[in-house]
Amino acid sequence: MADLALLVAQLSAQQDLQANRDVLTAEVAPAKTAIAAQPRPLAVAIAPATPSYPSFSLPLLKQLYQTLALAASQTSWADTRTTVAQVNAPFPTQPPELTPPSLQQLLQGISRDRPGQTLPELSPPSRQPTPLQSASQLSRLQALRSPVEALPRFVGPRPHSGNQLYQQRRAALLQGQLYTRLSPDSFHSQWANASEQPVYSQWRQLLAQEASAMAAGQGQNRLTVVVGDSLSLWLPPEWLPTDQFWLNQGISGDTTAGILQRLSAFDQTRPTTIHLMAGINDLKNGATNSEVLSNLQQIVQKLRQTHPQAHIIVHSILPTRLASLPSDRIAALNQQIDTMTAQAGADFLDLQPSFKDEQGILRRELTTDGLHLSPQGYRLWQVALAAL
Structure with a gap:
């Protein structure tokens, strides 16, 4: 338990959220009921590493897992999450009161050796890393089935619509700055009353x-490019590690076919790392699984050709949570994507176990409308990104 307390203390210093500190610094001994009734599997899928990235430090992983497993056998955690509702049920407004730390969070302090170094012009990071040990990247990545801590909330003014975000990013660019390194309320006067909705071609030009x-x-x-x-x-962007640059190349409503046509923009x-998530709009628009898979394969191939140094x-x-997009279809397509990425020399990050509920659909607290993510959903995604 002393080892676990040390790990949790390190994580608490890193998260920089008071809600997380309140949970993680609490005494774990009094909680004695939930874990026996709802055991939480502790498992990570580890496959052979690619030639460019050595495998993870297995002794370190074993030490982490053994420590957490020992704690799990001695400790229970109160879990006050509400029972899973139907697809059309209202979304919750209150966060869970107490949830255990996840392995993804413990792994958040482990960084992969990467080329390049931080230059003086980079602003100081707001979250100083406290790595347990320098380690190489896990080749095949499997997200853990883990709860999210207290519901994070956005504080202060920030863009809430596409036209506001577009105007903020445009204003930053005209000033020779990148919005991913600015506070969310930057250039507020220039986007607060934005009303004209930019079209797809304008977004492409801005990106x-x-x-x-x-x-x-x-x-x-x-x-890192997203x-x-x-x-x-x-x-x-304020939740992303600040020891590197981030370039966001996302466009609302875009499909894999659209992304394939605009990769040349960057x-x-x-980039050291390129993250790709796409396909849900294809399915909404009636594309077949094979069409999505083919486009993703072409995207990966083109990225590898253009950026051979990138992970x-x-x-x-x-x-x-949409009835028109059944979870079994998405799960089957993800299995095909996993196989494709292995053959193409890329990595696959399976977020499904962390984001789905007992019915296999998107967890209510992670979404605003059944499709898009809530602040809590983005926090969970950020945990996965920070652990890489």
């Missing part, structure tokens, strides 16, 4: 301009 600026100013700094649709577009950048991670398509 291409941001990529060009990044290519010119990246220097030797590490760069490619996708609205789920990627609204990823809160050809001149030198490419394809994220699973998230489940939804």
